[in-house]
Amino acid sequence: MAHAVEKHPVTGIPANPEKATLEGKNKYVAFWFFLGGETVLFASLFGTYVGLLNSGAPEELRSYNIFEMGLVFLMTMLLLTSSLTSVLAMMNMKANNPGRMKFWLVITLLLGAGFLGAEIYEFIHYYHIGHTFTSSAFGSAFYTLVGFHGAHVTFGLLWITTLLIRNWNRPIDVYNAPKFYVSSLYWHFIDVVWVFIFSIVYLLGMVS
Amino acid sequence: MAQTTALQQPRKYNGIMDWVTTVDHKKIGILYLFSGIFFLLLGGIEALLIRWQLVRPMNDFVSGETFNQLITMHGTTMIFLAAMPMLFGFMNAVVPLQIGARDVAFPFINSLGFWLFFFGGVMLNLSWFFGAAPNAGWTAYAPLSTQPEASGVDFYALGLQISGFGSLMAGINFLVTILNMRAPGMKLMRMPLFTWTTFVASALIVFAFPPLTVGLFMLMFERLFGAVYFDPAMGGNVIIWEHLFWIFGHPEVYILILPAFGIFSEIIPTFARKRLFGYTTMVFATMLIGFLGFMVWVHHMFTVGLGPVANSIFAVATMAIAVPTGVKIFNWLFTLWGGQIKFNVAMLYSVAFIPSFLVGGMTGVMLSVAPADYQYHDSYFVVAHFHYVIVGGVVYGLFAGLYYWFPLMFGKALSEKLGYWQFWLFFIGFHLTFFPQHFLGLFGMPRRVFTYLPNQGFETMNLLSTIGAFFMGVSTIVLLVAVVKAFLSKQRVKPDHWEDGRTLEWTLPVPTPEYNFAQTPLVKGLDTFWLEKMAGNKRVSVAEPVADIHMPNNSIIPFFMSLGLFIAGLGAIFQMDNAVVGWSLIVVGLLITFVSMFLRSWIDDHGFYIPKSKIEADLKAIREKGDQ
Amino acid sequence: MKSFKKLLFGIVPMMMFALLLSGCGVEGLSALKPMGEGAEIQLRIIIISLVLMLFVLVIVSIIYVYVLMKFRRKDDSIPKQVEGSSTLEMIWTVVPIILLIILAVPTITTTVELAKAKEAKKEEEINVTANLYWWEFEYPNAGVVTGQELVIPVGKRVGINLTSKDVIHSFWVPALSGKTDTNPGLDNEMWLHANEPGTFFGKCAELCGPSHALMDFKVIALEQEDYDQWLEDMKAQQDANTENLVADNQNLTTGEAVYVESCLSCHGGGKVAPSLTNFGDREWLIGYLENNEDDLKKWIRDPQELKEGALMPGFSEGQISDEELDALVDFLYDQKID
Structure with a gap:
């Protein structure tokens, strides 16, 4: 769009650079709809998981006997913190501080990678004790739900990394701000899903 | 620096490359429409083969296995590859014009949506050439669909998955387009009904497709990667698939029917020359239907054994949908009341829709009565019911829309004379095919049977039904002739071809320029073109001076993204037989997709500008032509 | 145009005529003739x-x-633009x-x-198990297993438990009651009631594979005393068979010997394949054919010919010679309890 965008006197970019252009606004609205769809997607996976919880698994491979709550707690902390650092990055983006934005995004990526590493370790551990994708309906449902989340984390890491590399030497403007903003929305969403996984998969699994 | 060069040189192609790379919603609409018609023909041929097998008892025209493949492919093709794409075609071709926009919100994603649908459809139909088509019904109930030898179901799971991603993208795109791209003055409650129904149907897509996505993933994991969600021996539960499928499946019915309602709500006021009766109620009825559509899926599962409480609740919830639907029927009737009704083919279909759909609605209420459904369920009564709804509603709507918008989309009109033949043949054939099936069901004939025994009371009705199907077949041939004839004819239509046009799309020159509106229109109310005409104006008011117009660049990336998923999907299927070939295809396919995504993200594409001078010249040419 | 309309108005009487011809369907099958x-x-x-x-x-x-007759376009005037009417x-x-x-x-x-199946079950309980493509009926209280023909007493609600061994099927006897699905791994229940003694047609109503259409069964309703007698006879015959038809019995006739060698392992308990305890009494073969010798032989030689996808293996002449087949068929038709 050709029309000039009102710039903030101090920061030199618009107050909300991610929504300053029509393209940015479109992306912003579209992404919320997308997340709406993703919510239904995970709701379906949660429903399946609850329906198949411990189904077909022998006693020693039931949720309450296998889950490593210490590790899961660590993963939860990593991901929650990464959500916080992602907020800090966005605040710096709006304040037109590209350096600090990049710093917090890198921290976010590191925390996310730490989470992913812990999850892979967790899966390998379960695999060795016999709780696998094909060992029972419970196994299939567990890996599908948690694995879908893990795949989302992986995609988020790749996405933010690409954005960072591409825009490393470029200023924050109304063209790349929506991209950063939307990726951070995605990251928060992943985090919220994890909170539900923590409660429904792990906590419910421990008490069932 | 990169920006300026990109802006100065629009990326354009000619011929087939133009169609492959286009991001113009009008062209994508045409792609959707013709792909949809192609699949409609395939599904129609399958239907005729089905009816031919059932023409007499114990016929052996096809085997039980082939028959099951035919019914599965008929249902899947008609719903996912014919009806939905044709509706997307009209949505693409018309909705941006109706709201005074120059394009959809995401032209690139629009193209991606089309190619995903297309490759998904191709993949599904490739199954015929790789041994076997899916054979577990379009509902693909597990564990029938998870039997290892039912290899066609692999193509079902992956083909629908890929085309489903496309539908999801189209849905989000239309939601944002309608929310953000409206011309000045086009308030929500001034939007034409087709735009409204597109909006609600798109919302349904966004919230209804994910359960199908999950279901299809599970089906794929179970068939190809050893998961056991549906295997009772491993603790699995076969009902989970049914729930996921119908949580998607019921809203899907409204995804199809609501846009058809929208089409009728455009055509009926146009040819009755009367404003839509109860516009506000119509909008809210649409939203209510969409909302209730998510609350009723269990009525497809009354016989599953979920218990009397669940059955009662869902029975009553289902009945509730009849209320907003009935409101719509009366509103259409009272739009006609006091009007100046002109009967052309588009209007004939719209008028014929009312009683046909009414019968489908009546049997719908009857089916919602859970204890009665124990008799109807999975019998020919259900087949009759949903064909009355989907053919009498959606297909009539598609045909009506085709005759109505064909001049807008192609600058040429379909022959009304051939159209009358097509309509009457179809109308007669339709009722002759499906009305007797109500009785077949009540007489005790289950659906999806490849044959039936003599002397059980099924012969006459099946014979009638088959005769009717061939009427519809002939009608479709007439339609094709009409389309070919229109393309061969040299006679071009004028803007506002029907002369009674009420909405913005009829203000545009034919053929519509790529930027649609030289100047964004200023909308003054519902049916703004009609208001302007009544005020004695030849053209609608504009909201801006002539200026440079920003346009998106064509792109081949959507094609490759979809192609990559297509290759990876084939690989996932082939890895069962040959791990090396299969996994290499998966890797290559996903690599193509991810590299395409990466390129899309990496390369800045700011589009280009059409200079003001070009637009002024266009405007001048149009005015001169119009003044002649 | 005109001729089309004539044709159109011809459809309705034509359909009515067709309906007249076919009545309300066949007695014992049609849901419109409840029994x-x-x-x-x-x-x-x-x-x-x-x-x-x-x-x-x-x-x-x-x-x-009224609207279509009255409001056809007559001139070029513009009708009044009505917004709506809240009353209407x-x-x-x-x-x-x-x-x-x-x-x-x-x-x-x-x-x-x-849904009141629990109460009915206190009176009478039958387990129905669907299989590709046949039906197993078990009378748990009497210890009787049969297949293809479900015998019930008249005049009372019979409690039915339903499940499946493989894919989802659906149990439907239109003249007696609507259908209930049989889901593998899950149990369903319903009740069935017949007013008078008679035979009623049953169908599988959920797509289950290539021979879904051929998965018919019968329900035979008997007076209570006949029913009790039938159960008793079945039990006796079943016990006698269990005792006599065993591999180490040296006194078997040719037919019995072939049966023991080739059929018993599946058909013996009535759980893997239909019980043949009262095969000679059955009017129908494999659910949908008239029970005659020719079709029975055809079925034993090549089951796929008559029921695509059936799990029963075919027996070539090398496995069962023509003479042995004759003896086997004779033996099977001797399996009667009447």
Whole structure:
């Protein structure tokens, strides 16, 4: 769009650079709809998981006997913190501080990678004790739900990394701000899903 | 620096490359429409083969296995590859014009949506050439669909998955387009009904497709990667698939029917020359239907054994949908009341829709009565019911829309004379095919049977039904002739071809320029073109001076993204037989997709500008032509 | 155009005529000719809903025909642009709601009534297990297993448990009651009731594979005393067979010997393949054919020919010679309890 965008006197970019252009606004609205769809997607996976919880698994491979709550707690902390650092990055983006934005995004990526590493370790551990994708309906449902989340984390890491590399030497403007903003929305969403996984998969699994 | 060069040189192609790379919603609409018609023909041929097998008892025209493949492919093709794409075609071709926009919100994603649908459809139909088509019904109930030898179901799971991603993208795109791209003055409650129904149907897509996505993933994991969600021996539960499928499946019915309602709500006021009766109620009825559509899926599962409480609740919830639907029927009737009704083919279909759909609605209420459904369920009564709804509603709507918008989309009109033949043949054939099936069901004939025994009371009705199907077949041939004839004819239509046009799309020159509106229109109310005409104006008011117009660049990336998923999907299927070939295809396919995504993200594409001078010249040419 | 309309108006009488020809379907099969309490209850509520809907149909049709006759375009004038009418819209919102409430009440009561399987089971209980493509019927209290023909007593609700061994099927006896799915790994229940003694046609109503259409069965209703007698005879015959037909019995006839060698392992308990305890009494072969010698032989030689996808293996001449087959068939037709 050709029309000039009102710039903030101090920061030199618009107050909300991610929504300053029509393209940015479109992306912003579209992404919320997308997340709406993703919510239904995970709701379906949660429903399946609850329906198949411990189904077909022998006693020693039931949720309450296998889950490593210490590790899961660590993963939860990593991901929650990464959500916080992602907020800090966005605040710096709006304040037109590209350096600090990049710093917090890198921290976010590191925390996310730490989470992913812990999850892979967790899966390998379960695999060795016999709780696998094909060992029972419970196994299939567990890996599908948690694995879908893990795949989302992986995609988020790749996405933010690409954005960072591409825009490393470029200023924050109304063209790349929506991209950063939307990726951070995605990251928060992943985090919220994890909170539900923590409660429904792990906590419910421990008490069932 | 990169920006300026990109802006100065629009990326354009000619011929087939133009169609492959286009991001113009009008062209994508045409792609959707013709792909949809192609699949409609395939599904129609399958239907005729089905009816031919059932023409007499114990016929052996096809085997039980082939028959099951035919019914599965008929249902899947008609719903996912014919009806939905044709509706997307009209949505693409018309909705941006109706709201005074120059394009959809995401032209690139629009193209991606089309190619995903297309490759998904191709993949599904490739199954015929790789041994076997899916054979577990379009509902693909597990564990029938998870039997290892039912290899066609692999193509079902992956083909629908890929085309489903496309539908999801189209849905989000239309939601944002309608929310953000409206011309000045086009308030929500001034939007034409087709735009409204597109909006609600798109919302349904966004919230209804994910359960199908999950279901299809599970089906794929179970068939190809050893998961056991549906295997009772491993603790699995076969009902989970049914729930996921119908949580998607019921809203899907409204995804199809609501846009058809929208089409009728455009055509009926146009040819009755009367404003839509109860516009506000119509909008809210649409939203209510969409909302209730998510609350009723269990009525497809009354016989599953979920218990009397669940059955009662869902029975009553289902009945509730009849209320907003009935409101719509009366509103259409009272739009006609006091009007100046002109009967052309588009209007004939719209008028014929009312009683046909009414019968489908009546049997719908009857089916919602859970204890009665124990008799109807999975019998020919259900087949009759949903064909009355989907053919009498959606297909009539598609045909009506085709005759109505064909001049807008192609600058040429379909022959009304051939159209009358097509309509009457179809109308007669339709009722002759499906009305007797109500009785077949009540007489005790289950659906999806490849044959039936003599002397059980099924012969006459099946014979009638088959005769009717061939009427519809002939009608479709007439339609094709009409389309070919229109393309061969040299006679071009004028803007506002029907002369009674009420909405913005009829203000545009034919053929519509790529930027649609030289100047964004200023909308003054519902049916703004009609208001302007009544005020004695030849053209609608504009909201801006002539200026440079920003346009998106064509792109081949959507094609490759979809192609990559297509290759990876084939690989996932082939890895069962040959791990090396299969996994290499998966890797290559996903690599193509991810590299395409990466390129899309990496390369800045700011589009280009059409200079003001070009637009002024266009405007001048149009005015001169119009003044002649 | 004109001729089309004539044709159109010809359709309705034509269909009525066809309906007349086929009546309301075949007795013992059609849901429109109920022969038991369940189907009667269901037909009653079908009629209630149909009448309510026809009321709507008539009203809409009157308005529809009037509008289409009256408001054809006559001149180029512009009709009055009406926005709507809240009174009218109120009417066609409220009236349908009332109609639906009228329909909802019997819907709920009937749903509850039809779900009373537990009570019925106290009286009489039968386990139905669906298989690709045959039906197993087990009488747990009497210890009897049979297949393809479900025998029930008349005049009372019989409790039925339903499940499946492989894919989902659905148990449907239209003249007696609506259908209930048989889900593998899950148990369902329903009740079945027949007014008079007789034979009723049953069908599988859920797509289950290539021979879904051929997965028919029969329900035979007997007077209570006949039913009791039948159960007793079945039990006796079953026990006698279990005792006699064993591999180490040296006194077997040729037919028995072939049966023991080739059939017993699956058909013996009636759980893997249909029990043949009363095969000689059955009117129907493999669910849908008349029970005659020729088709029986054909079936034993090549089951796929008659039922695509059936799990029964075929027996070539090398496995069962023609003479042995004759003996086997004779033996099978001797399996009677009457």
